[in-house]
Amino acid sequence: MLILSGLDPSGGAGLQADIQAVTALGGHPLPVLSCLTVQDTRNVYNAAPVDADLIRQQLEALAGDCRIDAVKTGAMGNAAVVSVLADFLDQRPDLPLILDPVIKAAGGGDLADEELLTAMKTRLFPRAEVITPNGIELTMLGDRESEGAAADALMHQGCAGVLATGGHGTGPTITNALYRPEHPVRYWQIERVGGEYHGTGCTLAAAIAAGRAAGLTLEDAIEQAQHFVAGAINHALAVGQGQPVPDRGAAWPGES
Template sequence: MQADIQATTALGCHPLPVLSCLTVQDTRNVYNAEAVDADLVRQQLEYLAADCRIDAVKTGALGNAAVVNAVADFLDQHTLLPLIVDPVIKAAGGGDLADDELLSAMQQRLFARAEVITPNGIELTQLGGFEDQRDSARHLLDGGCQGVLATGGHGIGEFITNTLYRQDQAEKSWQIERVGGEYHGTGCTLAAAIAAGRAAGLSLEDAIEQAQRFVSGAINHALAVGHGQPVPDRGVTWAAQG
């Protein structure tokens, strides 16, 4: 949630955060997680939508299948909103954040509704069922996904390659220089930044390009907050300068 709020704010949007899952975590791992009551999630969404204009929606750790259904029911009433789904399965430190029931609910109710989902390599293999990135992405597209942005932050090599797969369209890839090591919350930051771009009226491809530049800058200014992974600096000051 902190990553989402900081990234969207830095990119000129006003976030309307809805808590869906409470965690016990530090810079090393996630140790416990508990879903917020689905009716509370539903109420948060309903009251915010009644009061504020919403231009895009980004989801992260949803907690359980009941929360997924609450979010999906809300989206069924707001069908024109761009939806970016970060299918959070595991924390970077290895902690589990989704069970099979939650994953099934996301696939059945959110994936087809999303403009793009943003799995990392591990998540893509688990969701798509194939070791080959392209095969997994195509399997998800055949299952109803509109777009799959396969992120390469967990790979190796001099550059991080993120590839967008869409039905009946050519693949498009972007590369940014890889900075060694793991960073806490880069996937959340990327998905939130894409949502911010879409909320501001950018096309999906332009939103992805802007988001990648933002994440690269945040990593280059990463902060040593604890004894684990460095935390990307999503601060407004350097982002405005960049």
């Protein structure tokens, strides 16, 4: 399974989270680094994209040697990286793409500028099987106050699926909602444990992609991914002074 994501030096989010999630679910990750960050468990302080042509060469080399069953993206670095991936996917129209539209770190640090957002919206959103924004990202991307209206706006712009994740909300349960054109909204709920965690969005999207790579339907992949994330949160690690990090190396299926 191909992963294109950024490097988090704290090991809580980004490429490391994706690798751990995919591996725990029985997949083999093919990790391509899209950007470097200055980051800890509290915030992102700086970021720099990897050269887009180098990424193009990596994608071509991997495609010529390995079977790719799904693609997951995180922080993309810049618009040039988006263009390289979009060109790669245009040649593989049946490859499932699970897109985590990383915009800001939980601490508020920026991970995408307007040029990058425009490139993702025009080149990758229409290609993705599902995008997985949290509530804050969804209302920003859809330019609407409510999550439902924002999801509708994105679908009118070409999104095939929007999974609105509820980890940044409040209340005793986390509600994730899957919006798809001409489908009823599908809801999942899991118990909310503690506050917020560093890297849950990455983990969820990577776990969904791992399920799709293994041949699960999108809904079954989401179901499995939610149970996986819940188990990882229940084994969260105090890595730094900021948010706890889900333990994606905990036993799967998760221990009770």
